[in-house]
Amino acid sequence: xxxxxxxxxxxxxxxxxxxxIAFAHTPLCSCYDNGDETITCEGGFSDGSxxxxxxxxxxxxxxxVLTKGKMNExxxxxxxxxxxxxxxxxxxxxxxxxxxxxxxxxE
Amino acid sequence: xKRFVLLLSLxxxxxxxxxxxxxxxxxxxxESALSKSKKxxxxxxxxxxxxxxxxxxxxxxxxxNIHPPIAFGFVxxxxxxxxxxxxxxxTFVSLxxxxxxxxxxxxxxxxxxxNFYFVPAPYYEGAEDIYIQQCTKAIFNVAGxxxxxxxxxxxxxxxxxxxxxxxxxxxxGMSFRGVVICGGKPVPDAEIEVTYLNHNVKGNAFAKEENxxxxxxxxxxxxIKANKNGEFSFTFPKAGWWGFCALGAGGDLKxxxxxxxxxxxxxxxxxx
Numbered sequence: 001x002x003x004x005x006x007x008x009x010x011x012x013x014x015x016x017x018x019x020x021i022a023f024a025h026t027p028l029c030s031c032y033d034n035g036d037e038t039i040t041c042e043g044g045f046s047d048g049s050x051x052x053x054x055x056x057x058x059x060x061x062x063x064x065v066l067t068k069g070k071m072n073e074x075x076x077x078x079x080x081x082x083x084x085x086x087x088x089x090x091x092x093x094x095x096x097x098x099x100x101x102x103x104x105x106x107e
Numbered sequence: 108x109k110r111f112v113l114l115l116s117l118x119x120x121x122x123x124x125x126x127x128x129x130x131x132x133x134x135x136x137x138e139s140a141l142s143k144s145k146k147x148x149x150x151x152x153x154x155x156x157x158x159x160x161x162x163x164x165x166x167x168x169x170x171x172n173i174h175p176p177i178a179f180g181f182v183x184x185x186x187x188x189x190x191x192x193x194x195x196x197x198t199f200v201s202l203x204x205x206x207x208x209x210x211x212x213x214x215x216x217x218x219x220x221x222n223f224y225f226v227p228a229p230y231y232e233g234a235e236d237i238y239i240q241q242c243t244k245a246i247f248n249v250a251g252x253x254x255x256x257x258x259x260x261x262x263x264x265x266x267x268x269x270x271x272x273x274x275x276x277x278x279x280g281m282s283f284r285g286v287v288i289c290g291g292k293p294v295p296d297a298e299i300e301v302t303y304l305n306h307n308v309k310g311n312a313f314a315k316e317e318n319x320x321x322x323x324x325x326x327x328x329x330x331i332k333a334n335k336n337g338e339f340s341f342t343f344p345k346a347g348w349w350g351f352c353a354l355g356a357g358g359d360l361k362x363x364x365x366x367x368x369x370x371x372x373x374x375x376x377x378x379x
Contacts, residue, residue, distance in 0.1 A: 030218040030250035032144040042218045044252040104143065 025049070029090035029098040031105045033081065039105055040078045043071050043090050043098075051075040057089040058082065129155050129328040130163065130232070131302050131350045132241035132372050134223050139275040139376040141249045144216045150308060151179070151209040151225055152199050153241070156350060157327045159306035159313035162199050162206035166228035169363065173207055174228035178263040181213075182222040184254050200312035208311070219254035221247045224264050229362045238362040241352065242266050243372040248275045259288060266294075266356035268373040271338070279379040282342040286333075287353040287371055293337030297353045301329040301341055304348035319345050328352075346379035 029051075031041040043051030056077040058067040066086060067079045086102040135150045154162040166174040180189040190211060199208035215221055223245045229238035242264045246256045259269050271284035287297040305321075306313040321327055333339040333353070343349060350372060357369025 026251070028218065028251045030143050030252075032216055040217075042250075042252075044218065046251055046253070048253045106143075106145070 027051070027090060027092050027096040027098050029088070029100055031088055031100050033105055033107045034078075035107050037081050038078055039081050039088075040076055041071075041088055041090070041100065043075045043077070043092075045092075051090070051092065055091045057091065059087055059089065061085045129157065129300060129302060130230075130239055130241070131156050131300075131328075131352055132165075132225065132227060132243045133304075133350070134225055134243050134245035134374060135304075135308055135348070136245075136247065137308075139245070139247050140251075140378075141215065141247065144214075144218070144249055146212055146214045147247070149211045149213055149223070150197075150199070150311075151176070151194070151211075151227075151243075152308075153206065153208070153227065153230065154199070154201055156302045156304045156306075156348075157321065159202045159317075161203055162201040162208070163230055163232075164207035165209065165230065167207070167230055168228075169231040169233075169365075176209065176225065176227050178224065178226040179209075179211070180224060182224070182255055182258075182260055183215075183217070184219055185258075197311050202306070202313055202315065210311075215247065215249050218250035218252040219248070220252075220256045221249070222255050222258070222260050223247065224260045224267075226263055229367055231363075231365075237366040237368055239368045239370065240357075240362070241370045241372045243374070244268065245374040246270070246274045259291065261291070264371075265290065266353070266369055266371040268351055268353060268371045270373065270375070274373070274375040277343065277375055277377045279343060279346045279377050281377070282340050283349070283351075283375050284338060284340045285351065285373060287337045287339070287356050289356050289358065289371075294333065294353065294356050295335045295337055297333035297337055297339070297356055299331050299333060299339055300352045300354065301331060302327075302350045302352070303345065304350070318347055343377045346377045348374055348376050350374050 026046040029043045051071045052073050054071045056069050071077050088100040090098040133152045136147045153165045179191045193211045194209040197208050197210050198205050225243045229240040266289045268285045287294040305317045353371040355368045356371040360367040
């Protein structure tokens with residue numbers, strides 16, 4: 001029985017350790033204006049890992065979805081520049097969301 | 108009396124040795140960690156940063172002719188971008204003189220590291236009757252994503268310092284470690300000088316005010332050594348820009364029939 005608890009404790013300790021690693025990195029997203037009516041956003045994580053496949057959403061001021069897509073294999077997402085104010089949402093899951101305001105995106 | 112003579116000779120030695128060493132080639136921009144893609148202003152100055160002192164004409168030979176820079180650019184996500192043609196000559200004013208320097212407006216587009224490199228034409232130092240060529244690096248980052256900082260630039264840098272700590276994420280009190288390499292191989296026991304940009308760069312000149320007083324003359328520049336694997340470590344007492352120069356990392360070389368000291372320089376920014 002004692003051995004069972006030691007084992008359980010061991011597993012929990014390992015799990016805790018793994019969780020820490022999973023959350024120790026920060027999601028990153030940065031966008032720039034290509035100057036041809038398109039915007040490119042790049043994503044990644046602070047540990048250098050790829051953001052390929054991460055869901056990307058472009059919303060207008062009221063929260064209406066204008067464009068939706070995913071980061072490509074180079075962790076990039078390009079979309080047509082909306083006419084009005086907008087924001088870009090990089091969503092890699094809970095605690096890993098980055099919002100970029102359209103007005104902060106320059107050439 | 109004996110002690111007085113010793114002190115006097117030591118003082119004389121200091122005075123003589125200060126101008127001879129402590130040359131540092133810069134790749135300067137105000138901020139190394141940028142929050143987003145933007146255009147940055149880079150200044151290449153060959154100077155004595157601790158005291159904002161004598162500024163040399165980059166690439167001047169023994170006859171006084173100035174030769175153009177050999178290589179300038181960056182490596183970003185493994186791709187090299189040559190920016191040699193974007194360099195514009197400027198006159199940089201130190202606290203004691205003025206010298207030929209260069210500047211470039213460079214657009215950094217996209218997140219990640221930008222490993223900037225610069226290879227000047229060798230400079231003739233009359234005080235030592237040698238040529239000095241400082242192969243210089245500075246690493247800037249956009250939006251926090253680490254991509255290239257720990258990878259050597261390689262060609263066109265014959266010698267370089269490869270960081271073991273992210274050079275744009277150093278908090279005051281932290282250390283910086285690096286490896287001196289020549290042709291891809293570590294340089295054992297490399298002799299390294301450490302300097303601090305003690306006067307801010309304002310336009311094309313140094314500001315008069317110093318950022319910290321120098322308590323002891325032998326601190327300018329600081330002298331450290333690499334271990335047998337070419338690795339070194341340094342802990343920063345103050346925030347700002349710090350430069351490391353591995354003297355003669357290129358080995359025994361000649362240029363125009365004179366000794367050539369081919370040095371590897373890297374700049375890191377400490378924040379607080």
